[in-house]
Each structure stands twice: as C-alpha cells, then as structure tokens.
C-alpha cells in the first residue's frame with residue numbers, strides 16, 4: 001500500500017478541521033522484533049518476538065484511526081513506535097512531513113511537541129509526588145513554551161478544558177478518581193497543542209460508567225482542536241464510537257482496514273468477522289440475527305508466527321494456499337475504495353447470521369452440548 005497518497009475513502013473534514021487527505025502520519029513497513037537473549041555472561045540472541053511485523057497506515061490531519069485486535073497483537077508496540085518511545089527494527093515513520101524513524105529523541109523537539117501519548121493506566125502514568133499543576137505545566141517548561149497568561153493560568157485553563165476544577169491545581173494525583181486522573185493525563189497531553197495524540201487503551205482501566213465520559217471528552221477535544229488520533233483499544237464498541245477509520249491487527253500485522261461503517265457492517269476478513277461476532281449488540285427489532293463465531297484457543301506465539309497467513313491456524317476457511325502464501329493487504333473485488341483486506345478466501349461482506357454458527361473451540365462446543373442436553 002502506498003503511504004504517500006491519501007488513503008482512499010476518507011470522509012470530508014468537519015468545519016474547522018484541516019482539509020481531508022493531508023497525511024499527518026505515514027507509517028510504512030514498520031517492524032519491531034524484541035530480541036530474546038540467553039546466557040548470563042554473553043547474552044546470545046536465540047530468537048525474537050515479532051511484535052509488529054510490517055505495518056502500513058496513514059492518518060490524515062484531524063482524523064481518527066482505531067487500532068483493534070486481541071491482546072498481544074502489537075497495538076501498544078505500534079503506538080510506542082509511532083511516538084518514538086521505541087526504536088523500530090525496520091520501516092519508516094513520517095510525521096508532519098519529517099522522517100522521524102531514527103531521529104534521536106533529543107533532536108526531535110518539534111515532533112515531540114506535536115506528537116503526544118495518553119496511556120492506559122492513569123494510576124501509574126502520573127508522578128504521585130508532583131502536584132497536578134506541575135504535571136500539566138512540565139511539558140510547557142521542558143519545551144520552552146511561555147504562554148502569555150503564564151504557566152499557572154494556562155495549566156488552570158487546561159484543567160478547565162478537560163472538565164476539572166482549576167482550583168485543584170495544587171492537589172496530588174492520589175486525591176483524584178481514575179476518571180479524573182485520566183483527565184489530568186489528557187490535560188498534560190494537550191499542554192503543547194499537539195497535532196496527533198496516540199491514545200493507548202485510554203479508558204480500559206476505568207469503570208464502565210466513567211468510560212463514556214472520557215471518550216466523549218476526547219471526542220469533543222478532537223473536534224474542537226482538530227487533533228488527529230490513533231486510538232488503540234480492544235473494545236470494538238468504543239472504537240466504533242470514536243474512530244472514522246479502523247485497522248484490525250492480528251499477530252503483528254494489519255489484516256483489514258476500512259472506514260468504520262464498512263468495517264463494522266461489511267467486513268471481509270474472517271478474523272474481523274470473529275471479533276465482531278463477539279461484540280454484544282442490542283437488536284432492537286429482534287428480527288435480524290447476527291452471525292456467531294467462536295474461535296479456538298489463543299493467538300499463536302509471536303516468537304514463531306505461522307507461515308503464510310498468520311490467522312490460518314484459527315481460521316475455518318484455511319486451505320493449502322494459506323500455509324504457503326502470505327495474503328497481501330489489498331482492495332478486494334466488491335469492496336469500496338479504502339477497504340483493504342489480507343485474505344485469500346474472504347468472507348461475504350455481511351455480519352448477518354449464517355445457516356450454522358462457527359464454533360471452533362471444542363470447550364465451547366462441549367459446554368453448549370451439555371447445556372442443550374440438560375435443558
């Protein structure tokens with residue numbers, strides 16, 4: 001996939017946002033292999049965890065891309081590579097026209113300012129010994145930003161922006177709830193007026209009742225300030241709410257990417273079908289039945305991923321070709337512009353019920369048979 005061209009199928013920008021199609025972030029062939037070492041003295045490398053294994057995507061200015069997939073498929077590592085918290089093994093990251101793939105963090109001041117990250121755990125990502133004011137002001141001070149109204153007033157404005165009381169400036173993180181701490185983290189990320197925020201599971205550590213509030217806050221900020229987002233989550237419902245485009249990852253690769261409506265209603269990759277079929281969804285008319293797919297086992301080890309298509313060991317459609325030939329991420333016949341799928345034997349583009357459920361997990365089959373027998 002070319003990463004220098006705007007992704008097809010992007011919707012037009014809402015009022016006040018940058019024009020559509022201008023790529024702010026271009027990720028190409030991105031790889032991260034964590035070495036596995038053995039031995040106390042010589043520490044020989046005996047293998048590698050293929051955490052991210054050739055990922056391409058772009059994010060337009062002011063746009064939102066969701067990264068979804070099961071635990072361990074490489075979402076967080078991708079986020080950390082993009083924000084340069086990790087050094088890639090291969091590939092390129094171009095941000096705002098600048099290739100930052102190997103720029104030393106100390107020399108990428110401008111990019112660091114415009115590229116911020118929000119972390120999953122609001123408890124560990126805030127220094128408990130610093131006041132909220134210090135936490136929010138520090139990025140400005142480190143970057144030599146002196147707002148006309150002064151650091152304190154600006155920090156208080158930011159607290160207000162994220163729905164916190166500016167008078168809490170002198171309080172410490174442990175005096176706040178999880179949702180409030182995440183708001184402090186968001187205020188800190190906003191302090192430098194970033195162009196892109198990578199939000200790594202920003203609500204999954206929060207109570208369900210608080211999650212919606214924080215997601216709505218992020219959405220308001222995204223619209224008001226035209227900030228682009230890479231939103232990492234395993235909760236497909238949250239991603240659907242927040243993201244215009246969604247990429248599905250499996251074992252270090254993107255297996256499907258499309259605009260949200262297409263991905264959620266007309267998926268082609270069997271793995272996307274399986275993920276969606278696991279999402280509980282209200283069926284208001286009670287007429288349309290959704291497909292049921294239960295996958296077998298866990299994601300295989302990223303130390304030794306399967307040959308060919310990585311999903312083949314859990315796929316009900318796998319054939320010989322899937323063992324020998326890796327499917328490219330391409331637009332399939334019948335898919336709209338911008339909908340790319342990596343599959344040799346794609347599914348019908350619908351999530352409606354099939355004649356028979358797909359249940360690959362023997363444990364689930366056993367349980368269901370027992371339940372049916374006792375009913």
Ligand SMILES: Nc1ncnc2c1ncn2[C@@H]1O[C@H](COP(=O)(O)OP(=O)(O)OP(=O)(O)O)[C@@H](O)[C@H]1O
Nearest residue numbers: 034049051070071072073074075076077078234302
């Ligand atoms: N520093 C590291 N050293 C070795 N392996 C790592 C390291 N960080 C991540 N991994 C491995 O890389 C793979 C991808 O991890 P990653 O955290 O990116 O996945 P994820 O999709 O974000 O999962 P989760 O939703 O559980 O956070 C996993 O197998 C993980 O164990």
